[in-house]
Amino acid sequence: MAITANKPASVGNTTSLKREKLQDTIAGYMFILPALFFFTIFTVFPILYGAFLALFKINITTIDNRTFVGLDNFPKVWENEDFQLSLLNTARFSLFVVIFQTILALLLAVAVNQKIRGRTFFRTAFFFPSISSSVVISIIFLWVFNKFGILNYILSLVGIDGPVWVDDPKTALNSIMGLNIWTTAGTFMVIYLAALQDIPAQLYEAASVDGATPIQKFFKITVPLLTPTTFFVVTLGIIGTFQVFDQAFVISAGSGGPEKSTLTIVFFIYQQAFRERNGMGVAAAGAVILFVIIFSLTLIQRRFFKTEQNY
Amino acid sequence: MAVSAKVPTSTTSIVNETSPWTRRIIKIVSYSLLVGFALLQFIPFIWALSASFKNGAEIQTSLSFPPRFIPNSPTFQNYIDIFTIVPFGTWYLNSFIVAVITTLLTLFFSSTSGYAFARIPFPGRDIIFWAIIGTMAIPGVITIVPIYILLKSLGLTDTMQGLIIPFMVTSFGIFLMRQFFTSIPAELEEAARVDGAGRIRTFVQIVLPLARPALSALTIFTFMGRWNDFLMPLIIIGKSELFTLPLGMSTFRGQYKTDWNLLMSGSILVMIPIVILYIAFQRFFIQGISTTGMK
Numbered sequence: 001m002a003i004t005a006n007k008p009a010s011v012g013n014t015t016s017l018k019r020e021k022l023q024d025t026i027a028g029y030m031f032i033l034p035a036l037f038f039f040t041i042f043t044v045f046p047i048l049y050g051a052f053l054a055l056f057k058i059n060i061t062t063i064d065n066r067t068f069v070g071l072d073n074f075p076k077v078w079e080n081e082d083f084q085l086s087l088l089n090t091a092r093f094s095l096f097v098v099i100f101q102t103i104l105a106l107l108l109a110v111a112v113n114q115k116i117r118g119r120t121f122f123r124t125a126f127f128f129p130s131i132s133s134s135v136v137i138s139i140i141f142l143w144v145f146n147k148f149g150i151l152n153y154i155l156s157l158v159g160i161d162g163p164v165w166v167d168d169p170k171t172a173l174n175s176i177m178g179l180n181i182w183t184t185a186g187t188f189m190v191i192y193l194a195a196l197q198d199i200p201a202q203l204y205e206a207a208s209v210d211g212a213t214p215i216q217k218f219f220k221i222t223v224p225l226l227t228p229t230t231f232f233v234v235t236l237g238i239i240g241t242f243q244v245f246d247q248a249f250v251i252s253a254g255s256g257g258p259e260k261s262t263l264t265i266v267f268f269i270y271q272q273a274f275r276e277r278n279g280m281g282v283a284a285a286g287a288v289i290l291f292v293i294i295f296s297l298t299l300i301q302r303r304f305f306k307t308e309q310n311y
Numbered sequence: 312m313a314v315s316a317k318v319p320t321s322t323t324s325i326v327n328e329t330s331p332w333t334r335r336i337i338k339i340v341s342y343s344l345l346v347g348f349a350l351l352q353f354i355p356f357i358w359a360l361s362a363s364f365k366n367g368a369e370i371q372t373s374l375s376f377p378p379r380f381i382p383n384s385p386t387f388q389n390y391i392d393i394f395t396i397v398p399f400g401t402w403y404l405n406s407f408i409v410a411v412i413t414t415l416l417t418l419f420f421s422s423t424s425g426y427a428f429a430r431i432p433f434p435g436r437d438i439i440f441w442a443i444i445g446t447m448a449i450p451g452v453i454t455i456v457p458i459y460i461l462l463k464s465l466g467l468t469d470t471m472q473g474l475i476i477p478f479m480v481t482s483f484g485i486f487l488m489r490q491f492f493t494s495i496p497a498e499l500e501e502a503a504r505v506d507g508a509g510r511i512r513t514f515v516q517i518v519l520p521l522a523r524p525a526l527s528a529l530t531i532f533t534f535m536g537r538w539n540d541f542l543m544p545l546i547i548i549g550k551s552e553l554f555t556l557p558l559g560m561s562t563f564r565g566q567y568k569t570d571w572n573l574l575m576s577g578s579i580l581v582m583i584p585i586v587i588l589y590i591a592f593q594r595f596f597i598q599g600i601s602t603t604g605m606k
Contacts, residue, residue, distance in 0.1 A: 021432075024431050024432055024433055025433040025434060027427070027431055027433075027510045028427045028431040028432070028433030028436060029427075029433060031423045031424060031426060031427035031431065031510075031514075032423070032424040032427045032428065032439065034420060034423065034424075035420040035421070035423065035424035035480045035485065036424070036439065038420070038476070038479060038480040039443060039480040039482075039485075041461075042458070042461075042476065042477040042478075042480070043446055043454075043480070043481075043482070044446065045457075045461070046453075046454040046457035046458050046461060047446065047449055047453060047454060047457075049457040049460075049461070050453045050454055050456060050457040051453075053456055053457055053460070058460075063460055063463060063464070064464075104348075107344060108344065108345065108348060110341075111340075111341035111342075111344045111345050112341075112345065114337060114338065114341045116338070116341060116342065116345070118345075122345050122349060124593055125349050125352055125353070126348065126349070126352060128352070128589065129352060131535050131539075131585055131589060132539070132582055132585060133538070133539040133541075133556070133557050133560075133581055133582065133585070134539060134541060134557075135539075135541050135557040135558075135560050135561050135581075136557070136560060136578040136581045136582060139560060139564055139574055139575075139577075139578050140355050140356070140358075140359045140575070140578055141355065142564070143355075143358065143359060143362060143571055143574070143575060144354075144355045144358060146374065146571075147374070148374040148375055148376065148378075149358075149378075150354060150355070150358045150378055153376050153377060153378050156376055182351065182352070182355075185348075186352075213333070214333060214337055239450060242450070243450055243451070243452050245452075245542060246541045246542065246557075249541075249545075249561070250561050250564060253564065253565050253568075254561075254565065265452075266452050266455075269452060269455060269456075270455070270545075270546075273455060273456050273459070274546065280456050280460070283455070283456050284456045284457070287452055287453040287454075287455065287456065288453065290450065290452060290453070291449065291450055291452075291453050294450050295448075
């Protein structure tokens with residue numbers, strides 16, 4: 001395809017070809033340089049700078065005055081009780097949320113994909129929460145989770161005496177899980193829906209001719225053919241849930257409580273960086289560790305899905 | 312195949328060719344799931360909306376079963392009070408300024424660079440592009456501390472510029488525009504160029520008008536992202552007159568824990584612009600999500 005700007009006149013004329021190439025190069029760089037400049041300063045540089053800062057002890061008030069401590073910050077994070085707790089909380093959070101939101105998104109997508117009335121309505125409605133402000137959703141859910149809120153009322157109808165949700169260390173994190181699944185299931189449903197439409201109808205028809213039941217078709221056709229999408233959805237889910245912060249912050253009124261039950265890794269990093277006097281380097285190290293965790297999980301996951309596909 | 316000839320349209324459905332009974336059961340299960348989830352999605356919003364129209368006395372007494380969705384004496388007072396109790400109007404304006412300016416700048420930077428990455432051949436192009444895309448794999452949290460220190464040394468903490476500048480060039484925006492420009496045929500611009508139009512003129516007059524769908528999607532996602540962002544304002548903004556809405560609401564929540572009527576009216580007000588945007592540009596939202604698979 002003629003993406004290169006070879007104009008008819010320049011065919012066979014090497015000097016003008018060269019000039020054209022030079023012009024393209026100049027034009028190309030002119031078009032990307034402004035963006036590249038800011039991207040380098042505000043995205044590339046901070047990533048590298050973050051890894052660099054992890055090697056220092058930094059005082060929050062006198063930031064330029066830092067002491068090199070080498071790799072000391074890493075064991076400091078790793079052995080920190082709050083960090084271990086936050087890692088545990090986050091892992092639990094991620095596991096539950098990713099599993100439930102993925103299954104829910106898939107089921108919703110399959111349901112919407114039936115020849116059903118109001119498809120657009122359902123799609124629109126389910127997608128809405130994920131574009132709303134996380135802070136606002138959390139505040140609304142505080143109201144929903146109130147001891148006398150709508151959720152406990154519904155539970156009382158079936159004879160359950162609802163807990164105080166966000167004020168009980170046993171249920172606070174679960175509340176945030178629920179709110180998170182509620183928010184993101186719709187987004188992932190839209191992704192699944194797009195993939196479902198690419199599955200050729202003939203496959204289902206052929207299976208029907210062979211006498212397959214709908215449930216068999218779901219497990220033998222739909223699920224296997226959606227494996228790449230599921231990998232994608234789970235990857236995005238892991239990346240997102242391992243960085244959960246806004247909801248935990250608002251629900252716990254900035255404390256990570258009750259009893260640190262909603263302390264997540266990003267929350268820990270935030271606390272180290274902005275509430276400790278000398279914690280900025282520790283926070284940077286925590287962020288590097290989180291990066292390694294997310295990266296490894298993505299790789300493990302990828303392996304898992306690869307072997308699934310090859311059986 | 313005889314079967315596929317029967318159903319020429321490719322609406323994928325498990326329902327095809329199964330017995331009417333199974334078909335009915337599948338429909339019932341599907342509808343129950345969808346209606347159930349839709350109710351689950353709406354109730355919190357309706358519950359919030361209802362509280363936002365209750366007066367202070369009613370909101371305190373409404374903390375008992377059964378809940379009342381229809382306020383006893385509906386009032387708009389909460390929507391007025393929130394502007395006097397906290398500088399809600401200022402926060403609103405701040406959020407608007409930050410979201411609109413960032414969006415405009417993002418559109419400029421993404422479309423110019425995305426165009427070059429898609430259309431202009433130059434040495435190093437692909438390496439630079441993939442390096443930019445590669446940063447998408449790095450979780451944003453890693454930059455909390457360095458961005459804070461960087462902005463502090465540039466004197467941008469406690470300024471609105473600090474909320475705009477770091478976000479005006481994003482790998483997502485560049486990626487989205489580049490993908491779009493690659494997907495549209497090049498003939499039109501080539502014709503313009505043969506007619507002697509320069510790169511910049513071709514870009515402004517031919518390419519940009521064609522890119523309206525992609526630019527719309529980018530507008531929505533950028534505006535929404537900035538409007539809802541909480542972490543960055545939390546880190547770099549300390550003065551209450553510079554708060555954006557999410558930061559303001561979070562602080563407000565801390566101070567007025569039990570004034571649910573005010574908290575809910577504030578929440579509704581924060582969502583309104585996004586609701587309008589969503590209704591107006593719904594198809595771009597869904598398209599954007601399904602083609603790029605991310606927010």
